Amino acid sequence: MLRTHTCGELRIGDVGKNCTLAGWVQRVRNKGGLIWVDLRDRYGVTQLIFEEGSSHKELIDTAAGLGREFVIQAAGQVIERTAKNPKMSTGDIEVKVSTIEVLNPAKVPPFIIEDDTDGGEELRMKYRYLDLRRGVIREKLQLRHRMMQETRKYMDAKDFIEVETPVLIKSTPEGARDFVVPSRVNPGEFYALPQSPQTFKQLLMVSGFDRYFQIVKCFRDEDLRADRQPEFTQIDCEMSFVEQEDILQTFEGLVKHLFASVKGVELEEVARMSFADAMKYYGNDKPDLRFGMKFSELNDLAQNKGFNVFDAAELVVGICATGAGEYTRKQLDELTNWVKRPQIGAKGLVYVKCNADGSFKSSVDKFYSQEDLKSWADRMEAQPGDLILVLSGDKNSTRKQLSELRLKMGEDLGLRDRQVFKPLWVLDFPLLEWDEESKRYHAMHHPFTSPKTEDIDLLESDPGAVRANAYDLVINGVEIGGGSIRIHDRNTQKMMFTHLGFSDEEAQKQFGFLMEAFEYGAPPHGGIAFGFDRLCAIFGGSDSIRDYIAFPKNNAGRDVMIDSPSTIAEEQLGELSIKLDLKK
Template sequence: MKRTHNCNQLNISNVNQEVTLKGWIKKIRKMGQITFIDLRDFYGITQIVVGENKQELINNLKPEYVISITGKVIERKSKNADIPTGEIEIEVKNIELINKSELTPFVIENDVEVSEETRMSYRYLDLRRQKIQNNMLLRAKVNSIIRKEFEADNFVEVETPYFGKSTPEGARDFLVPSRLNKNTFYALPQSPQLYKQLLMVSGFDKYYQIVRCFRDEDLRNDRQPEFTQLDMEMSFASATEVQDQIEKVIKKIFLEVKGIDFKEKLIKMPFREAIDLYGSDKPDIRFDLKINTLNEIFDKTQIKLFESFKENKLSIRGICVEELLSKKQLEILTETAKQKSFNNLAFAKFENGTWSGSIASSLSDGEKQALIKQFNIKDKATILLNVGKYEKISDMLGAVRNKVAEILNLADPNDYKLLWIIDFPLYEWSDEESRYVAAHNPFTMPNIKSIDDFETNKEDAIADSYDLVLNGFELGSGGVRITDSGIQQRMFEAVGLDDETIEKNFGWFINAYKYGAPNHAGFAFGIDRVIMLLTHSESIRDVIAFPKNSKGIDMMNDAPSYVEDNQLSELSIKTIK
């Protein structure tokens, strides 16, 4: 029979109607001569009651069997206010078995004790859990909001190629061999960067796309080898105009999904300020704990750890926690410092005029008073500090700061703090390549302050780029593009690309800019990460239907896998044992 309703649809107004429902058996409960079945489908749960004279209909039925039931809607005596159908139940007339199920490797419940490996191996069962299905529904809603907002502002959705050209900049490419063109490879796109810029050259005014991207990089909880991002570009637009557009969309998402109305403009924090105060270019500003430079306080110190900081051009930096941290907590924070290549983490505790801690006995009276004033200490505090090169000590204290917040629950998980980080360095140093490389990509316009000497003063060069940050996570990044061929040539040379390499990898792209290009700017943010944060998921894998594990393996179908030699032979490829 045809399904008349879903399992989340019926209520008291449907009493006495005959209905047909279809779904999975969630639970079977026998109470005397009566049996109750919780029938589950994608939409919800409805209770089915099987009377004494119908018990033969449920012989051999088990959890996760798929059935069709027909019966009459009746009012429940014992109502369940936790579900929309809790006022009614179905008095069964007939049950049809659609399909049996083997015993599942784990119970289909929101809270279930099972390894992630097992969940990923049986992802189709894991996806039956309401928690994971809700994540997918929220993801679909966010995608719908994005499309509506961009289309309302006259953006055009354009699909760009998945098979493109490998370029030397950026992360490692996933390569796809071409059978028809021997010994050549396509590269799966790390982003549609070049294609979307060419769309602007082509005369498109506003472009957007919800697109799958690919990067062959080491994985962690918030990364996957394939991921989805919102990509956009605007002709004749400034950085501010792009930021305004993204703000509008992200605020709409929060309003419709979380009921949070961000009325104020997002703050814009320069990169160097973020590093100085928070030790990170993606600061979590839900809690204070700002990093302070303490060089002046320890200018004439007798503390052995700090005494040679001036000669070695090092910085003494620290944070102040308005708590007396325990020995165990300090051990955890020291381990965090060690993960950032620091041997230890100095500390000093203050309580009602008394000092203690690893450096307390070496502090002079002047240093003590200066620290109290610097951190505005009242009754009690723990100061965490160390010495090192400015960038490294800032990075370490940024990690310690986040760990303190985790230990002391300083960040409200239901609080959302969005901000822009601007004025990024144009370059970053690559230890692996022993050279400066483009921090974002070699097509990002230098800031007007750096336009005259960006190729010679690489350490101080600033990019006209920007990141959107939420609660310590980078949601996405963007920038103003280079459209002047002279500036583009200077940029290529600055990152060590010779004319032959430029022509080989980017000639097709650069040629387009010889035919009249508008100034343009754009942005892209990771949808997977946004959904992870909106749902408070521990891993990005919980918001992707069929994710890979931390080694890039699909536990369900064992991809990547070996292929037959004849397939490789067609591609002129041989494996190395």
Template sequence: MRSHYCGDINTSHVGEEVTLVGWVNRRRDLGGVIFLDLRDREGLLQVVYDPDLEDVFATASKLRNEFCVQVKGLVRNRPQSQVNAGMRTGEVEVLGKDLTIVNAAAPLPLNMDDHQTNSEEARLKYRYLDLRRPEMNQRLIFRSKVTAAVRRFMDTQGFLDIETPMLTRATPEGARDYLVPSRTHSDKFFALPQSPQLFKQLLMMSGFDRYYQIVKCFRDEDLRADRQPEFTQIDIETSFMSADQVMAKTEELVVSLFDELLDVQLGKFPKMSYADAMRRFGSDKPDLRNPLELVDVADLVKDVEFKVFAGPANDAKGRVAVICVPGGASLSRKQIDGYGKYVEVYGARGLAWMKINDASAGFDGVQSPIAKFLSPEVVVELLARVNAKDGDIIFFGADKANVVTDALGALRLKLGEDLGLTEDSWKPLWVVDFPMFEEVDGQFHALHHPFTAPRDMTPEELAADPANAISNAYDMVLNGCELGGGSVRIHDQAMQAQVFKLLGISDEEAQEKFGFLLEALRYGTPPHAGLAFGLDRMIMLMTGASSIRDVMAFPKTTTAACPLTDAPGFANPEQLQELGIELLKKASQDSEEV
């Protein structure tokens, strides 16, 4: 039905007869001449209809936005005065010779122009219309280009694209599984995979030493702007490669993607330890475009009479830290109080501050409600430590270490955004040397996953000091967003059994859930390591979208629902009976307890 895409027509086609199909983006009737902006996936093209062809002109007069049409006509140069330099096809137009309405469009439930104000619910309900908008259209085309580039790169590096099962069993990945009842195995369930983790490890045991897969994963968890119940990973696993080698290879992949598709040179990625990232930036995925840093000052205030500072400063689990904000002294009291409210969300009980009017005057040059609690010597040392300048403001955090780190880390990002301190650039890095475990209420939990190997430890050494064990793991971070995470995996059965034990997984439970893995580890398992990128998150960053929903064809809402298909829906009672499933009605929240 077409000879060319609209967006591909240029001056080289002048004088040619072309056949185009697409949608009416806009129709303009200028009193005797009708102009159409015809749109397809490759862009817009202006079509002109003169009244000389009466039947064709009459058909053009009937068109409305989003009519699906076929156009036949002659490509010609636009008059010089009408050239549109901001349009890919702005130097040419098509003189329409024929016009067929392939399908008319009813009045639209969405605003389709460049300044659409549609609700998120409406955009998802009429997603097939929303995806016609050039902005959304180009994001999905860009996504396709990224996956094609990934496949080309992985193929040239000797990686094999191998599919892993969608129906598996539950694994302890840190989120709820989507369960699938089995008809042929009464009372049993499959789980949709949260990742292909165990299967890709098994592939390494099978001798496929370089594997990758662009794969769907599923997690039944609370959603945010960068989370969806189903998402896509670029999954990579290797044998006989060290952590440094895996990082180098995957860094090369990402550098090539940005170079090829965005003409952006990321350069070499610096490495930063988890401990440094948390101490300096309050986050394990620091945004290095923001120049603000957290600075510890507990040693300066441990002897002051102000217990709000002295208490945490003398507590092994406490922390006192500050952020010095250039030019922040211009903030109003209302703005400062607003930041105080902001950090309360992260457990902070307040936000002390100090404005620097004259740094050279020391104590006499500062303005702060807490200055009276600090000696002149402490103030002078504080100003020197943070290199405070005239017109700066210092914000203080004093509490349990995790509260101060979380609160000031979040405040740092908000200040950077609000005050325009965050650079418009790309700042990648590797975060390494993560703790192996985090302890919650006396129970260890894997910081990454239970198949991550510790760095330079035997099973006996790990058992003796698990709290201080460092994992052989690494996260790729870009502009404050975790692009991907990976690790060296455990390839020794004794080490894997020891990790299960430390995580409170009994021998019986380990055998029941992971017996196949423990068995496989007995038969010459090679050392292996890998990494998985969040494809949706990467595309979101590369296209400047604010949510991964805007780079997915058919995403869910924040409640994991699909307005387009009205999913999830009720199951057929006959199917439930066949599966041996009986639904229990949840008690009303308003009902009284009995």
């Protein structure tokens, strides 16, 4: 070994010991007769000291010639620092160097490799191997590692077996777009990279592996954003001989274990809410429960008063922002302009200020009396000093708009504390959703989700009303996991494919292997998959998942470090029986 200790290891109790360290030079401070070098490795930073008089000239000259990111080995004695640094774990000591060797010099890096760097995101992604040296990034990957280990520990204790499933699989028409891989030995035929191991984990249940999990890479050819990458990681799980409650209890336990072991947080009981209530009271299926502002519908109180905007609306709905009654006219105008942006799409915003004296001041005083406004406030349980904000229009778009406004107000009022965690199970999703473009129903989750037993008869008469035996786990407004009880018999699965618009031939071609497996004794089963990258970002207090992935892609799906995707040689295309015509 080229070192006896790491750069994060030595403490005051090690004073007097001889040691050898190896790492990267973070900075050099040359004060003439004294030279200090901060030496960094994965474990921390240790200060080295070179002193003229007690160190020979060749050693001083070598130290003076060091540059940032030089890789060096230094040996010497641990001494107590005169000026201690309480911000460093090694801040009570330094190493008086007796020998030094430059293992590899380095070019000046394109950005400063410290927590507060001067490198922009694109530059840091181009030189990701340098960005990974920064402490803030290293800590995120160490968090990811710890969460992986704790996940495996919990799952193993619950008798789950980790099984690897194939990466080259069959392309299926449901869900997001597949990444496809041409087959050289089967010209004109293609594999797909898995969007999830869904069918394989169900086949494992048929095989008798009653508790399966896998920390697995998945691939979706989708448009990207902060919490989405073309390749991502799931904690993928499946269980046999279970009902929905068994799944919820088991994986609520996993999440509580991760919070306790990784963050030292004892998570509260996980709340539950139906999909219908989530949409009605929060405007989306992943509500952030760290703060209130529950929706209140006002149709019966606000319509037929002469205000045409409300009278013509399908829905009049509002929220109460506690303590925001002191908002100025300028702030209210800014909110109005914010909701009218194309990204939100509202036509306007009505406000009611609840004054300290019990009176009300609104933007629609011309149409509503103090008694009218008081009835709004009573419904919303608004108090003096609060602010009521109201939107109107068709139901679906208005709820989405108010959802965005609610989140903005929560952020502006400091109510979305990253150190507070509010988990929620959202249940009873619709089994199917109508797609206007294709003029047919699609599975809201996937075509293997079981309908609620009591709703099966509605498949013929009212498919959109059928509820799924499905559930999502949401934390702080972010969906971190979703799953369902699966269909486990051929006839029900065939009926489901029919309602999704598959012909018998299409269903057989795409999923015949699964329906045949169901005829050989498939047990009742269900499962869940957690977005592991998102879960890491929540634990780390981040909006973006990129820094929790060692080598992420940018917003265009490119790896700018290795310049991928890229073209391939004509010879390779020929071997794959592919001809490109990029002129079309």
